[in-house]
Amino acid sequence: ESTALVPAPVDIANKLRYLFGRNGDYTVADAYQGTSWSVREKLIDSFNKTHEHWKKEDPKFIYYLSAEFLMGRSLINTVYNLGLEGEYAEALNQLGYEMEKVADAERDAALGNGGLGRLAACFLDSMATLDLPGWGYGIRYKYGMFKQALRNGYQVELPDIWLTKGNPWELRRDDVKFEVGFGGRVERRKQGSKEITVWTPSEKVIAQAYDNPIPGFNTPTTSNLRLWDAVPLTEFDLSAFNAGDYDRAMLERERAEGISAVLYPNDSTPEGKELRLKQQYFFVCASLQDVLSRFKAVHGNNFDLLPEKACFQLNDTHPTIAVAELMRLLLDVEGLDWDKVWTITTKCLNYTNHTVMPEALEKWPVKVMAKMLPRHMEIIEVINEGWTKWLGGHLKDLAPEERAKRIAAMSIIHENPWNKEEMLVNMAYLAVVGSSAVNGVAAIHSNIVKDEILNDFYQIFPSKFQNKTNGVTPRRWLAWCNPELASLITDTLGTSEWINDTEKLAGLRAYASDKAFQAKWAAVKKAKKAKLAELIKKVHGDEVNPNALFDIQIKRIHEYKRQYLNVLSIIWRYKQLKKMSPEERKKAVARVCVIGGKAASAYDMAKRIIRLVTAVGDVINKDPETKDYLRLYFLPDYNVSLAETIIPAAELSQHISTAGTEASGTSNMKFQMNGCLIIGTWDGANIEIAEETGIDNVFVFGVRAEEINQLRKERKNLKTDPRWDELMRDIEGGMFGDKDYFKPLVDSVNNMKVGNDWFLLANDFASYLKAQEDVDACYKDQSEWLRRSIMYTAGSGKFSSDRTIREYAEDIWHVTPSRPTA
Numbered sequence: 008e009s010t011a012l013v014p015a016p017v018d019i020a021n022k023l024r025y026l027f028g029r030n031g032d033y034t035v036a037d038a039y040q041g042t043s044w045s046v047r048e049k050l051i052d053s054f055n056k057t058h059e060h061w062k063k064e065d066p067k068f069i070y071y072l073s074a075e076f077l078m079g080r081s082l083i084n085t086v087y088n089l090g091l092e093g094e095y096a097e098a099l100n101q102l103g104y105e106m107e108k109v110a111d112a113e114r115d116a117a118l119g120n121g122g123l124g125r126l127a128a129c130f131l132d133s134m135a136t137l138d139l140p141g142w143g144y145g146i147r148y149k150y151g152m153f154k155q156a157l158r159n160g161y162q163v164e165l166p167d168i169w170l171t172k173g174n175p176w177e178l179r180r181d182d183v184k185f186e187v188g189f190g191g192r193v194e195r196r197k198q199g200s201k202e203i204t205v206w207t208p209s210e211k212v213i214a215q216a217y218d219n220p221i222p223g224f225n226t227p228t229t230s231n232l233r234l235w236d237a238v239p240l241t242e243f244d245l246s247a248f249n250a251g252d253y254d255r256a257m258l259e260r261e262r263a264e265g266i267s268a269v270l271y272p273n274d275s276t277p278e279g280k281e282l283r284l285k286q287q288y289f290f291v292c293a294s295l296q297d298v299l300s301r302f303k304a305v306h307g308n309n310f311d312l313l314p315e316k317a318c319f320q321l322n323d324t325h326p327t328i329a330v331a332e333l334m335r336l337l338l339d340v341e342g343l344d345w346d347k348v349w350t351i352t353t354k355c356l357n358y359t360n361h362t363v364m365p366e367a368l369e370k371w372p373v374k375v376m377a378k379m380l381p382r383h384m385e386i387i388e389v390i391n392e393g394w395t396k397w398l399g400g401h402l403k404d405l406a407p408e409e410r411a412k413r414i415a416a417m418s419i420i421h422e423n424p425w426n427k428e429e430m431l432v433n434m435a436y437l438a439v440v441g442s443s444a445v446n447g448v449a450a451i452h453s454n455i456v457k458d459e460i461l462n463d464f465y466q467i468f469p470s471k472f473q474n475k476t477n478g479v480t481p482r483r484w485l486a487w488c489n490p491e492l493a494s495l496i497t498d499t500l501g502t503s504e505w506i507n508d509t510e511k512l513a514g515l516r517a518y519a520s521d522k523a524f525q526a527k528w529a530a531v532k533k534a535k536k537a538k539l540a541e542l543i544k545k546v547h548g549d550e551v552n553p554n555a556l557f558d559i560q561i562k563r564i565h566e567y568k569r570q571y572l573n574v575l576s577i578i579w580r581y582k583q584l585k586k587m588s589p590e591e592r593k594k595a596v597a598r599v600c601v602i603g604g605k606a607a608s609a610y611d612m613a614k615r616i617i618r619l620v621t622a623v624g625d626v627i628n629k630d631p632e633t634k635d636y637l638r639l640y641f642l643p644d645y646n647v648s649l650a651e652t653i654i655p656a657a658e659l660s661q662h663i664s665t666a667g668t669e670a671s672g673t674s675n676m677k678f679q680m681n682g683c684l685i686i687g688t689w690d691g692a693n694i695e696i697a698e699e700t701g702i703d704n705v706f707v708f709g710v711r712a713e714e715i716n717q718l719r720k721e722r723k724n725l726k727t728d729p730r731w732d733e734l735m736r737d738i739e740g741g742m743f744g745d746k747d748y749f750k751p752l753v754d755s756v757n758n759m760k761v762g763n764d765w766f767l768l769a770n771d772f773a774s775y776l777k778a779q780e781d782v783d784a785c786y787k788d789q790s791e792w793l794r795r796s797i798m799y800t801a802g803s804g805k806f807s808s809d810r811t812i813r814e815y816a817e818d819i820w821h822v823t824p825s826r827p828t829a
């Protein structure tokens with residue numbers, strides 16, 4: 008191949024000279040550009056080879072439809088996955104640069120909010136590494152997840168202008184464009200003997216494809232993430248301009264570009280904005296047209312074959328309009344009949360649920376859907392008629408009123424419980440009825456999905472419901488972000504095969520109590536802690552005690568994730584330290600507590616929680632009596648690359664959601680892989696992590712999911728812990744200032760007249776403090792702590808996204824690996 012022959016240092020210099028016209032005295036940002044555009048060519052070679060091979064083999068493909076892909080940075084991951092780290096590290100050294108510094112010049116591709124988006128990114132890495140013919144499909148947001156800054160301790164949101172310097176990791180596909188329509192009307196027309204349905208949209212935009220090659224690790228396979236950018240049908244409306252109507256000349260451009268302009272920053276409550284539905288339909292319509300056109304190019308109109316050649320995973324309800332869109336394309340465009348089309352559609356689609364939060368389950372008003380997508384609303388009505396009629400037959404043995412109740416409860420179109428006039432389209436119900444498989448993302452969550460939120464459907468077709476416990480890629484989240492620990496593991500196990508066969512990590516169990524190995528293990532953690540200490544110094548200007556226990560909670564700010572409970576325990580710890588004599592304090596376990604995470608821009612209570620964290624930090628970090636024993640820092644702008652710095656340095660991580668609320672969690676798995684101990688509730692994947700690591704090694708506390716409903720009923724009569732009451736008084740009394748701003752926070756958990764402590768912080772308070780005391784006691788015995796730390800990594804094999812993807816491929820997608828010859 009062309010570029011492979013040019014030595015990297017020369018190639019980097021050439022890129023800088025000819026791509027950027029730079030002739031010497033390069034900046035680190037230049038070095039990043041030069042290196043990326045050099046690596047890009049190796050990536051494209053692998054991409055082309057892979058797709059030539061798949062073109063020849065024509066294997067069955069999996070298409071992962073997701074409104075979010077939280078990719079983070081690509082340089083390090085691409086260089087390491089392609090096995091080029093030696094060559095490029097050397098090349099950069101020759102040019103006087105360190106790979107790590109150059110990598111820091113890259114902006115995160117933050118095209119996602121949190122767990123769901125990052126999971127999609129980890130899945131792409133595993134699909135490529137497992138040689139599975141598969142693509143991701145999504146939206147090329149011009150502005151990704153907002154940048155978070157702190158102003159006087161309050162969150163402020165700044166636009167994420169990530170594309171200004173171009174993007175070396177994407178290829179614009181000028182030959183891949185599709186029209187996407189909105190609004191307009193639907194009419195029946197005679198065509199010969201047949202009656203056809205014609206939808207005439209009132210608005211059209213073009214979906215422009217951008218390919219993002221996804222390199223597998225230790226394989227020649229490089230797959231693809233195709234993202235769609237919205238552009239106007241006509242570049243510029245000159246006639247409007249000539250008519251002096253400049254605004255109208257630009258109007259169509261703005262309206263089109265507005266569709267893929269910005270990511271909605273909510274990760275739990277839908278805005279319910281029309282633009283959100285437009286975004287969802289935009290990328291689904293373009294993706295399905297793209298897949299059908301490639302299918303037809305090989306198989307013509309033999310659509311019965313489609314389910315053998317293509318299947319789709321709906322990443323939560325966000326792409327669920329795909330049920331109606333695939334129906335429309337096969338009915339109206341390809342002219343197939345309803346039953347055949349329904350069979351093909353349901354065979355092709357699968358749905359993953361990622362949350363049980365009622366407010367997160369999307370329901371679109373029928374009037375909004377009917378106005379924006381009139382043909383789809385028709386199709387959804389016909390689907391629902393067929394479905395409720397079929398239900399009527401299936402439930403014929405039930406008493407009429409019981410049958411009617413069950414059918415109404417499972418109707419895809421139903422009344423808005425809060426406003427009876429309004430009818431809603433329940434996207435989760437449409438996804439379940441329109442899919443072959445429905446899965447949750449951790450064992451407990453999949454049980455809650457089938458036993459509670461979708462129980463009616465589970466009773467009708469139990470075989471549809473599965474569990475697929477989440478996973479994370481061990482490449483980015485251990486091997487590349489913690490190379491020091493990775494090489495210690497490789498040296499100890501005598502192989503690096505664990506990087507794509509993480510079950511091999513279990514071999515570390517034999518060394519868990521080995522003093523020499525523990526010393527090496529501790530040295531790595533110490534070095535990574537020093538890196539995080541540097542970052543805290545840079546952001547907050549403070550030196551932190553490197554021997555303190557680094558206690559981390561990083562995730563989106565949400566009441567159910569209970570960052571508030573964490574802060575309460577820190578305030579209590581602070582007050583205990585204040586009461587101690589200097590001698591006693593010396594015996595205390597010093598802690599550096601770090602909290603990070605973004606609050607959805609419209610989520611007021613979450614923003615108050617962030618302010619409480621910064622206010623408490625301001626007080627305790629400056630307190631001369633305690634500051635050597637306790638610190639609290641809010642690290643702003645938590646994102647993928649910040650996580651890659653924090654997680655290797657962590658010793659204790661917190662996953663303290665109210666049991667039954669966190670579907671899985673994935674940061675818990677990343678911490679586990681990096682030998683970080685967990686304090687957590689019996690929730691999500693914490694449970695399976697405890698099973699793999701050994702329950703005694705995890706600091707578990709709190710009420711169980713099955714107790715929640717009863718405890719909520721009794722919450723108003725709960726006798727709260729006197730320590731809790733004291734803390735409530737402190738905050739309300741202004742101990743951390745801003746008492747009026749914090750009052751709603753106190754009321755939400757402590758004043759049953761206005762709040763209801765829905766997430767049961769008061770119920771879990773005492774057992775949480777107890778668990779934290781157990782943590783201190785354990786930390787004092789470093790050999791026990793290190794034994795556990797090693798057992799965490801040793802028990803993390805299951806939580807590789809390779810295991811998760813293998814299960815999806817075998818149990819849902821029925822796709823098999825197809826590796827191009829090297």
Ligand SMILES: CCc1ccc([C@H](C)CC(=O)N[C@@H]2O[C@H](CO)[C@@H](O)[C@H](O)[C@H]2O)cc1
Pocket residue numbers: 120121122123124126273274275276277278323361362367369448477669670671672673691
């Ligand atoms: C419509 C607004 C919206 C946007 C995103 C979402 C996501 C489903 C929220 C999310 O990211 N859920 C997280 O998904 C992870 C991956 O499966 C899980 O590990 C987390 O537990 C879950 O909260 C819900 C609602």
